[in-house]
Amino acid sequence: MLKAEGIYGEKPLRWAYETIAGRCALEAVIKRRWFSALYGCWADCRCSAKEIASFIRNFELNPDEFLEAPETFQTFNQFFHRKLKEEARPVDEGAMTGCFPADGRHLFVPNLDQEQPLYAKGQRLNLAGLLGDSELSREFAGGSAILSRLCPTDYHRFHFPFAGQTGTPQLINGNLYSVNPIALARNIHYITENKRRHTRISESPVGSYLFLEVGATNVGSIIDTSEPGISVQKGEEKGYFRFGGSMVITLFKAGTFHPVPDLEKQSRNGIELYARMGDLMGEATTGDLPG
Numbered sequence: 001m002l003k004a005e006g007i008y009g010e011k012p013l014r015w016a017y018e019t020i021a022g023r024c025a026l027e028a029v030i031k032r033r034w035f036s037a038l039y040g041c042w043a044d045c046r047c048s049a050k051e052i053a054s055f056i057r058n059f060e061l062n063p064d065e066f067l068e069a070p071e072t073f074q075t076f077n078q079f080f081h082r083k084l085k086e087e088a089r090p091v092d093e094g095a096m097t098g099c100f101p102a103d104g105r106h107l108f109v110p111n112l113d114q115e116q117p118l119y120a121k122g123q124r125l126n127l128a129g130l131l132g133d134s135e136l137s138r139e140f141a142g143g144s145a146i147l148s149r150l151c152p153t154d155y156h157r158f159h160f161p162f163a164g165q166t167g168t169p170q171l172i173n174g175n176l177y178s179v180n181p182i183a184l185a186r187n188i189h190y191i192t193e194n195k196r197r198h199t200r201i202s203e204s205p206v207g208s209y210l211f212l213e214v215g216a217t218n219v220g221s222i223i224d225t226s227e228p229g230i231s232v233q234k235g236e237e238k239g240y241f242r243f244g245g246s247m248v249i250t251l252f253k254a255g256t257f258h259p260v261p262d263l264e265k266q267s268r269n270g271i272e273l274y275a276r277m278g279d280l281m282g283e284a285t286t287g288d289l290p291g
Helices: 010-018 020-030 033-043 046-058 076-080 127-131 134-139 261-268
Strands: 097-099 104-109 144-150 157-159 164-166 170-172 196-204 207-214 222-224 237-241 246-252 257-259 273-275 280-284
Touching: 033 046, 033 076, 046 076, 104 261, 127 134, 127 207, 144 257, 207 237, 257 261, 261 273
Parallel strands: none
Antiparallel strands: 097 280, 104 144, 104 273, 144 246, 157 237, 164 196, 170 196, 196 207, 207 246, 222 237, 257 280
């Protein structure tokens, strides 16, 4: 079923990305990390807690899923990166399958070297720019990716889509453009200019894959709750975003992963597929690979 997305903060987003005055403000102020930090200060103030009840009501969130009752959150940020009950997000149990790493809207990119209908026709991710590492980009050239876009109304913790051995996260500082389709339809390369971090997960059913967290406007903080150099299970928590919409990207080497049919079909038409963390995302196609 096709459904139009209700966009949180649609009017200011359209002003910032679709008007001349807005784009001037975007480049001068909005994309700067200090702008998002100011917003984060509000979200960390106790006075922000009064927004929680109306947010739950307006966006029809289900408090029965929350690990803690809404009235226990002392700030909006505490509520925003809330934990859920384990049974609220059951994880697919297949030995060779992967699960979606986050709640959100997902697009599959079958070949990172080719143009795709990513939020607008004929766009292609710049892999070297995205990873900030030419050697790493050559390793994943021709591979595939899943872009998982989180809205402010989503559960904002992200999880490992496959089991494996964690590497050390590599941070690439950058700006904080929005990752809403209003922005990405104008320029997909906002993703490669934003603050982001990538982690290699090895010894998984797909061999080595990369997991990227991408910051966005009002999301200056990407928090890891996992440790490098440990074995993790599929669906285990990796970390969370503080306030705002954001994105995680899972990158696979060529020929190692195949998505579920619905994700592949909708992505071919440039349509995002909504799925929740733990839902079946696809499967390894190469068997158990080293490293």
